Amino acid sequence: MFEKLRKAVDGFIQKITLKEISEKNLDEAFSDLQMALLANDVAYEAAERINHRVKETLEGVQIGRLQSKKDAIREALYDAILDALTPDSPVNLFELLEQRKKANEPLIIMFLGVNGTGKTTTIAKITHMLQKRGYTVVLACADTFRAGSAEQIQIHADRLKVRVLSRPYGSDPASVAFDAINHARARGVNVVLIDTAGRMQTDKNLMAELQKIHRVAEPDLVVFVGDALAGNDAIEQAKTFNEKIGIDAAVLTKVDADAKGGAALSIAIATGKPIIFVGVGQKYSDIESFNPEWFTEKIAPIK
Numbered sequence: 086m087f088e089k090l091r092k093a094v095d096g097f098i099q100k101i102t103l104k105e106i107s108e109k110n111l112d113e114a115f116s117d118l119q120m121a122l123l124a125n126d127v128a129y130e131a132a133e134r135i136n137h138r139v140k141e142t143l144e145g146v147q148i149g150r151l152q153s154k155k156d157a158i159r160e161a162l163y164d165a166i167l168d169a170l171t172p173d174s175p176v177n178l179f180e181l182l183e184q185r186k187k188a189n190e191p192l193i194i195m196f197l198g199v200n201g202t203g204k205t206t207t208i209a210k211i212t213h214m215l216q217k218r219g220y221t222v223v224l225a226c227a228d229t230f231r232a233g234s235a236e237q238i239q240i241h242a243d244r245l246k247v248r249v250l251s252r253p254y255g256s257d258p259a260s261v262a263f264d265a266i267n268h269a270r271a272r273g274v275n276v277v278l279i280d281t282a283g284r285m286q287t288d289k290n291l292m293a294e295l296q297k298i299h300r301v302a303e304p305d306l307v308v309f310v311g312d313a314l315a316g317n318d319a320i321e322q323a324k325t326f327n328e329k330i331g332i333d334a335a336v337l338t339k340v341d342a343d344a345k346g347g348a349a350l351s352i353a354i355a356t357g358k359p360i361i362f363v364g365v366g367q368k369y370s371d372i373e374s375f376n377p378e379w380f381t382e383k384i385a386p387i388k
Contacts, residue, residue: 087346087380087383087384089125089346090122090125090126090127090346090347090384091346091383091384091385093118093121093122093124093125094118094121094162094384094385096117096121097114097117097118097121097162098155098158098159098162100114100117101114101158102154102155102158115136115139115140118132118136118139119132119133119136122135122136122347125346125347126316126317126320126346126347126348126351127347127350127351128317128320128347128351128354128355130351130354130355131169131347131350131351131354131355134165134169134354135162135165135166135169135350138161138164138165138168138169139158139161139162139165142161142164142165143157143158143161156387159385159386159387160387162385163381163382163385163386163387166350166380166381166384166385167377167378167381169350169353169354170349170350170353170360170377170380170381171377172353172357172358172359173357174359175359176306176333176334176358176359176361178306178361179218181305181306182215182220182275182276185275185305186275189273190270191223191266191269191270191274191275191276191277192275192276192277192305192306193266193276193277193279193302193303193304193305193306194211194276194277194278194279194304194305194306194307194308195262195279195281195298195299195302195304195306195307195308196208196278196279196280196281196308196309196310197281197295197307197308197309197310197326197330197332198283198309198310198311198322198326199283199284199322200231200283200284201283201312202283202310202311202312202315202319202322202338203310203312203338203339203364204280204281204283204310205234205237205238205241205280206241206338206364207310207336207338207362207364207372208224208238208241208278208280209238209241209244209245209369210364210369210370210371210372211278211362211372212224212241212245212247212278212369213245213369213370214372215275215276216245216247220275220276221247221273221274221275221276222245222247222274222275222276222277222278223247223248223249223250223265223268223269223272223274223276223277223278224238224241224242224247224248224249224250224265224277224278224280225249225250225251225261225262225264225265225266225277225278225279225280226238226239226249226250226251226252226261226280227258227259227261227262227279227280227281227282227298228258228280228281228282228283229251229252229253229254229255229256229257229258229261229282230254230258230282230284230294231282231283231284234280234282235249235251235254238251238280239251244369245369248268250264250265250268252264258281258282258294258297258298259294259297259298259300259301259302260301262277262279262298262301262302263301263302265277265279266302277302279298279302279304281294281295281298282294282295292329292330295326295329295330296329296330299330299331306333306334307330307331307332307333307334308332308333308334308335308336308361309322309323309326309327309332309334309335309336309352309356309358310335310336310338311323311335311336311337311338311348311352312337312338312339312348313337313338313339313340313342313346313348313349313363314339314342314348315348316347316348317348317351319337319348319352320348320351320352320355323335323352323355323356324355324356327355327356327358332356332358333358334358334359334360334361335352335353335356335358335359335360335361336360336361336362336363336364336372337349337352337360337362337363337364337375338363338364339364340363340364340365341364341365341366341371346380346383346384349363349375349380350380350384359375360375361374361375362374362375363375
């Protein structure tokens with residue numbers, strides 16, 4: 086997991102450790118680091134931010150022994166990556182859930198993402214996670230565009246023994262979300278999870294459709310689901326959905342198979358929103374809370 090990005094960081098540390106820390110040498114080393122970051126799915130904006138932060142930390146630093154120099158560089162990188170991944174406004178799903186529960190209202194979560202990212206499977210995983218904690222869930226199939234979408238989510242609903250509301254293909258997807266929310270309120274269900282269509286994020290009709298669902302459902306959370314293996318495509322998707330709809334958090338899938346690791350870093354920087362969960366396998370239990378310290382330690386360990 087993240088082997089390529091970690092090797093790129095290690096290569097930068099090794100190269101700069103053997104040189105005197107001067108402005109010229111820093112410029113050369115950081116140019117190499119930026120190219121290595123870009124090659125590992127770190128977006129240009131993210132690479133620039135990390136470079137600037139590390140360079141700013143190291144400029145003018147007087148470091149003696151080789152080992153102390155290496156440690157200082159590694160710590161500067163660690164701090165820069167951790168800072169980039171630490172959101173200004175963290176999202177705690179379970180705190181929000183308890184607040185809504187005390188108000189006798191369901192927590193409404195709307196999921197965005199293009200087809201093939203694992204959006205519906207992620208919804209099933211989150212359903213399973215919530216059930217394990219004793220919460221009740223209803224699903225809304227607000228994708229009335231793609232053939233097989235209702236059948237796909239129904240399979241998960243049957244396995245998890247939860248209700249899913251859907252309508253025939255071509256129906257108004259906002260009405261499905263509306264029905265699910267009313268169902269939850271009438272029956273005291275704790276959480277409504279809304280699955281949406283996943284055509285390409287540049288599709289104007291899709292964006293208008295999603296904006297309408299958002300207006301009708303008034304979700305407490307809008308969550309972008311991105312595929313870690315999609316690299317820069319995932320980053321552009323996240324930015325577009327954030328600009329057109331507005332997202333509150335992200336879930337990154339297939340992280341267990343991601344050798345690069347740049348997508349997580351870039352999505353966090355590009356949107357300014359936290360990654361709250363990562364998918365690490367195919368089973369319903371294969372979803373974990375995202376921990377910035379854990380991720381940073383994988384990329385630039387300081388121990």
